[in-house]
Amino acid sequence: MEQTETKSTVDTQETTVVEGGKFLSFFLGKEEYAIEILKVQEIIGLMPITPVPKMPDYIRGVLNLRGNIVPVMNLRTRFGLEMVEDTEETCIIVIQDDSSKMGLVVDKVSEVTDIATKQIEDIPTVGAGMKSRFLSGIGKIDETVKMIMNVREVLYDVPEEVFDSN
Amino acid sequence: MILALTVLIGGILGYYGSSVGEDAVGEIGEIRMPSVSYLMAAETAASNLSVYSRTLAIPGLTSSERSELFQMSEQSLNEGNEAVAAFAELPRDDQERDLWNDFQRSRQIWIEEVENYQQLMREYDRIGVNDPSALVIEAEGFMRDHLQIAQELFGALYNGSDFEQRESREVEAQITEWIRQFDINNDELQRVVQDLDRAQSAYHEQFNRVLDMISSGNSALAQDIYEGEFADRHNQLNGVFEELINRSNQALDIYLQAREQLTGRVADAQDRSSELNAELVELNRTMARDEAEQANATTNTLKLVILGGLIGGVVLAILLGLFVSRSIKELYDSLRNVITGLSSGAEQVNASSMQLSGSSQELAEGASEQAASLQQTSSSLEEMSSQTQQAANNAGEAERAMKEAEPEVNSGVEAMQRMNNAMEEIKNSSMETSKIINTIDDIAFQTNLLALNAAVEAARAGDAGKGFAVVAEEVRNLAQRSAEAAQNTSELIETSQESSERGATVADEVAENLQKIERRVKEVTNLVVEIAAASKEQASGIEQMSKAMTEMDEVVQNNASGAEESASAAEELSSQANELIRFVDELSSLVSTDDDLTDNIVDQINNGDSSGQSLNGAKSASLRNGNGTSNTQTSGKTPQSGISQGSRAAGSSNEELLPLEDEDLSDF
Numbered sequence: 075m076e077q078t079e080t081k082s083t084v085d086t087q088e089t090t091v092v093e094g095g096k097f098l099s100f101f102l103g104k105e106e107y108a109i110e111i112l113k114v115q116e117i118i119g120l121m122p123i124t125p126v127p128k129m130p131d132y133i134r135g136v137l138n139l140r141g142n143i144v145p146v147m148n149l150r151t152r153f154g155l156e157m158v159e160d161t162e163e164t165c166i167i168v169i170q171d172d173s174s175k176m177g178l179v180v181d182k183v184s185e186v187t188d189i190a191t192k193q194i195e196d197i198p199t200v201g202a203g204m205k206s207r208f209l210s211g212i213g214k215i216d217e218t219v220k221m222i223m224n225v226r227e228v229l230y231d232v233p234e235e236v237f238d239s240n
Numbered sequence: 241m242i243l244a245l246t247v248l249i250g251g252i253l254g255y256y257g258s259s260v261g262e263d264a265v266g267e268i269g270e271i272r273m274p275s276v277s278y279l280m281a282a283e284t285a286a287s288n289l290s291v292y293s294r295t296l297a298i299p300g301l302t303s304s305e306r307s308e309l310f311q312m313s314e315q316s317l318n319e320g321n322e323a324v325a326a327f328a329e330l331p332r333d334d335q336e337r338d339l340w341n342d343f344q345r346s347r348q349i350w351i352e353e354v355e356n357y358q359q360l361m362r363e364y365d366r367i368g369v370n371d372p373s374a375l376v377i378e379a380e381g382f383m384r385d386h387l388q389i390a391q392e393l394f395g396a397l398y399n400g401s402d403f404e405q406r407e408s409r410e411v412e413a414q415i416t417e418w419i420r421q422f423d424i425n426n427d428e429l430q431r432v433v434q435d436l437d438r439a440q441s442a443y444h445e446q447f448n449r450v451l452d453m454i455s456s457g458n459s460a461l462a463q464d465i466y467e468g469e470f471a472d473r474h475n476q477l478n479g480v481f482e483e484l485i486n487r488s489n490q491a492l493d494i495y496l497q498a499r500e501q502l503t504g505r506v507a508d509a510q511d512r513s514s515e516l517n518a519e520l521v522e523l524n525r526t527m528a529r530d531e532a533e534q535a536n537a538t539t540n541t542l543k544l545v546i547l548g549g550l551i552g553g554v555v556l557a558i559l560l561g562l563f564v565s566r567s568i569k570e571l572y573d574s575l576r577n578v579i580t581g582l583s584s585g586a587e588q589v590n591a592s593s594m595q596l597s598g599s600s601q602e603l604a605e606g607a608s609e610q611a612a613s614l615q616q617t618s619s620s621l622e623e624m625s626s627q628t629q630q631a632a633n634n635a636g637e638a639e640r641a642m643k644e645a646e647p648e649v650n651s652g653v654e655a656m657q658r659m660n661n662a663m664e665e666i667k668n669s670s671m672e673t674s675k676i677i678n679t680i681d682d683i684a685f686q687t688n689l690l691a692l693n694a695a696v697e698a699a700r701a702g703d704a705g706k707g708f709a710v711v712a713e714e715v716r717n718l719a720q721r722s723a724e725a726a727q728n729t730s731e732l733i734e735t736s737q738e739s740s741e742r743g744a745t746v747a748d749e750v751a752e753n754l755q756k757i758e759r760r761v762k763e764v765t766n767l768v769v770e771i772a773a774a775s776k777e778q779a780s781g782i783e784q785m786s787k788a789m790t791e792m793d794e795v796v797q798n799n800a801s802g803a804e805e806s807a808s809a810a811e812e813l814s815s816q817a818n819e820l821i822r823f824v825d826e827l828s829s830l831v832s833t834d835d836d837l838t839d840n841i842v843d844q845i846n847n848g849d850s851s852g853q854s855l856n857g858a859k860s861a862s863l864r865n866g867n868g869t870s871n872t873q874t875s876g877k878t879p880q881s882g883i884s885q886g887s888r889a890a891g892s893s894n895e896e897l898l899p900l901e902d903e904d905l906s907d908f
Contacts, residue, residue, distance in 0.1 A: 096699040098692070111699040117692045119685070162685065183688075185716070186695035186709070 092211040092222055094191035099184040099220050100167060102150055103158075106184060108213055108220040115168040115175065117183055120160055133236055137166070137177060144168060145236045146177035152228060153208060171225050174237050178228075187220075189213040194222065253546050264535030271330050272528035278327035279521045282347075283514060285320030289313055289354065290510055296361055297499050300371040306361070313358065317351070336523055343516035350509035357506050360498035364491055368426025372492040376485050378418065383481045385411045386443065390474055393450060397459065397466055405451055412444045432483055439477040446470040583824040590817035597810035600803045607800035611793060618789040625782040632775035635768055642765040649758045656751035663744040670737045677730045684723035691716035 097108035098117070118139070123146050125135040132151040136143050146166060150157055163182040168175060194211045210224040292313040296306060324347065332340060369375055389408045396403035419437050424430050446469050453462030694712035698705030 096695075098696065111696055114696050116696065117689050119689055162682075165689065183692055186692060186699065186713070 092191075092194050094189050094194060096186055097189050097213065097220070097222065098167065098186055100165070100180040101182040101184060102153065102155060102180060106218065106220045107180075108187070108189065108222045109167065109169065109225060110222075111186060113169045113171060113225045115170045118166050118168065118177075120164045120166060120179075129236065130233065133232075134179060139168065139177075142175075144175050144177050146179060147228075147232075149178045149180055149228075169225055169229075171229050174229055174232075176229055176232070187215065189215060189220065189222075197221075249549050253542055253549060256542065264531045264538075267531045268528045271332075272524050272531070275327060275330055275332075275524040276521055276528075278323045278330075279517055279524070281323035282320045282327070283517050283521075285316045285323060286350070286510060286514065286517075289316040289320065290506070292316060293354065293357060293502055293506065296358075297495075297502055299373070299495070302370060303365060303368070306365050310358065310362070313354075317354070333527075336520070336527070339516065339520055339523060343513065343520055346509065346513040346516050350506070350513045353501065353506045353509045357498055357501045360494055360501060364494045364498060366426060367487060367491040367494070368424050368429040369488050369491040372488040372495060375488045376492070379481050379484050379488070382411075382415055382418070383478060385414070386440075386474070386477060389447070390470075393447065393466065396454060397450065397462055403451070403454075405448075408444065408447055408451075412440070415440050429487060432480065432487065436477075436480045436484060439473065439480045443470075443473045443477045446473045579824065579828050583821065583828060586817055586820040586824050590814055590821065593810045593813035593817055597807050597814065600807035600810055604800050604803035604807065607796050607803055611796045611800065614789060614793045614796060618786055618793070621782055621786045621789060625779060625786065628775055628779045628782060632772055632779060635772035635775055639765060639768045639772060642761060642768055645761055646758070646765070649754060649761055653751055653754045653758065656747050656754060660744055660747050660751070663740045663747065666740045667737060667744075670733050670740070674730055674733050677726050677733065681723055681726040681730075684719045684726060687719035688716055688723070691719055 092110075096111040098111050098114050099106050099108045101107070121137050121139075123135040123137050126133070126145075129135075132148050134146045134148045136145050138144075148157070158181065160179075161181070164179065165183045166177040166179055167183065168177050170176075193215060194213050197206060197209050197212055207227045208224055209221050210227075211222045213220040213222055292309050296309045296313070301309075324344075328340075389411055392401075392403055392407070395401040416437075419433060419440070422433050424433060446465065450462050450466050450470055453459065453465065691712050694715065695709055698709035698712055701708065
């Protein structure tokens with residue numbers, strides 16, 4: 075109970091500003107992304123994923139994680155990037171937001187890193203004030219840039235029946 | 241000689257005449273008569289066969305009779321074939337050959353038709369029904385009888401009419417007797433007859449049972465049996481009868497077919513064949529007659545020719561006598577010619593012997609020179625021989641060296657092979673190692689994931705997890721380092737694999753080169769062997785040559801001495817030739833001095849004296865003359881002038897005396 079409460083408070087704050095802390099960074103192609111570490115439940119290697127019919131195209135299927143059925147999303151598809159073949163480094167990051175669990179297929183998991191609040195900038199406006207809704211900020215560490223993923227937006231318009239399989 | 245020729249011609253004509261007559265007799269005796277007799281034999285055999293065939297068609301014959309007829313037919317056919325084969329061996333002209341071919345074809349057709357007929361008859365025989373039409377009538381009679389007694393039994397059973405058992409007993413006795421008298425050797429038919437026997441006895445058994453029932457008053461049971469078992473038996477009996485009738489009808493069909501074949505096609509074919517046979521016989525007879533007439537004509541002609549030859553011979557003999565008397569005259573002339581030839585020949589011999597003497601001297605000198613140069617040649621040959629021997633020895637050395645090089649090259653090739661194997665092993669173990677590296681890489685990846693998870697957990701734990709987070713970071717670093725190390729190792733292994741593959745390729749090339757060297761070495765060895773052999777042969781050749789030189793040397797020495805001897809002999813010859821000239825001179829003076837003598841000889845020949853006498857006369861005259869002219873020989877110091885006079889005198893008298901030419905002389 076306590077945990078969920080703290081989460082929800084964090085979440086409400088995140089909608090506007092992203093606070094610094096520990097992040098798990100990963101790669102999609104050459105771009106590095108980051109997720110708040112507290113949204114991460116665990117990282118697993120690629121496992122057999124069972125396709126499920128009548129699902130959105132970015133849902134790759136479900137996997138059996140120690141007896142729990144977890145839906146798995148192709149993050150590349152979700153971000154509108156081209157699909158690539160799975161490699162040895164392809165991993166699944168299992169994230170949790172509120173009660174929803176979701177596996178995200180990423181090209182490569184990088185590291186757990188600290189990003190301070192001051193290192194986080196708002197995402198730049200693209201075109202006519204449109205912001206990429208899946209990002210909540212950009213972390214700058216030394217010369218590198220890590221795009222901080224907005225977990226809630228990523229899971230936002232996923233149909234309910236995807237999570238029903240839980 | 242001409243007499244002999246005439247006799248010979250007469251003899252040849254006589255011989256020719258007799259041989260022509262003999263040919264004609266031979267032709268008639270050896271070809272025409274046998275032809276006719278073979279053809280007649282073939283015709284007889286054919287008509288015998290046709291008689292047997294017709295006999296075979298008589299219905300009611302027993303099986304053994306038929307088989308005898310088949311055998312006799314076969315025999316006739318064979319006799320006919322033998323006669324035809326014997327006839328085929330004889331020579332014949334075109335007309336006869338055409339006719340013969342026609343006859344053979346028609347005979348072949350006839351034989352085929354006869355065989356078809358026999359085939360049908362054999363089939364008929366095989367069915368085993370000897371007289372099918374009679375059998376059908378009898379079987380139908382029995383069927384009717386059985387039906388009749390069955391109907392009467394029906395009347396007795398249902399209408400109460402009387403029935404006499406005697407009637408059925410009679411029928412039973414008849415059929416039993418009928419079955420018993422069957423003489424059958426066909427198994428199927430035998431089986432049908434046995435079936436019939438069984439069926440009729442079953443029929444009568446049931447029949448009697450019904451009668452018993454009737455007589456014991458149990459008519460209901462009798463009716464049951466009649467309608468049941470008895471009816472079944474009756475039907476069975478009828479079935480067997482029908483089968484029998486069917487078989488008979490089948491036999492009858494085949495029989496009719498066979499008879500049609502016999503009267504139709506066989507008869508036609510035989511008529512045709514016989515007709516041709518008769519034509520052949522007629523032709524042969526005509527030819528024999530022709531031959532005889534021709535022989536007579538030839539003999540008559542020959543008689544005339546021989547007579548003519550005799551007359552010609554007598555005339556020739558007379559002419560010959562005249563000719564001989566003239567030829568004798570020529571002899572004298574020829575004698576003069578001979579003397580002239582002799583004297584000029586003796587002169588020539590004299591001159592040539594002088595020449596011979598000179599050239600013999602030259603020859604002797606030349607032979608000495610030749611001997612000297614032979615000596616030189618032989619010494620240089622000896623030198624050559626020793627050099628050749630040296631070459632042969634060197635070639636042998638080279639061959640040994642080459643043979644020693646061969647196993648070394650081989651061991652080089654083998655070593656290359658071993659090296660290749662080692663390379664292959666290196667490649668294999670590199671592959672094994674890279675598999676292990678893959679495993680390590682995988683473990684590093686898993687460890688990395690674990691470390692990340694640990695970091696996640698540590699972050700969740702907040703402050704309490706800080707130390708743990710550090711540990712997790714360290715573990716992760718280690719995992720990354722091991723992954724890097726694995727990566728490096730795998731690169732190294734890849735490099736080593738490539739190197740070993742390159743090494744293997746190079747080794748292959750080296751091995752190939754070595755093999756080429758091996759081949760070359762073998763080729764060179766072979767060449768050296770050949771050189772050695774050739775050198776040896778050369779050496780022996782040179783040895784033979786030097787032997788020949790020695791022999792030649794001897795021969796030349798002999799030649800030199802021989803030449804000297806011949807020079808002295810030539811001088812001797814020259815003096816003898818002079819002697820000869822003198823004698824010829826004498827002879828010619830004897831012959832030419834007396835012209836009356838020749839006239840005398842000619843007269844003698846014309847008077848018909850024998851040639852021997854005239855020659856003797858001539859000889860004695862010349863001898864006498866020789867004695868008379870002895871002065872000229874002694875006084876004439878120059879023999880050459882004497883000869884020339886003599887020959888001139890002989891030349892003039894030749895033309896006068898002998899008008900005949902050399903050809904006539906040779907004829908004589």
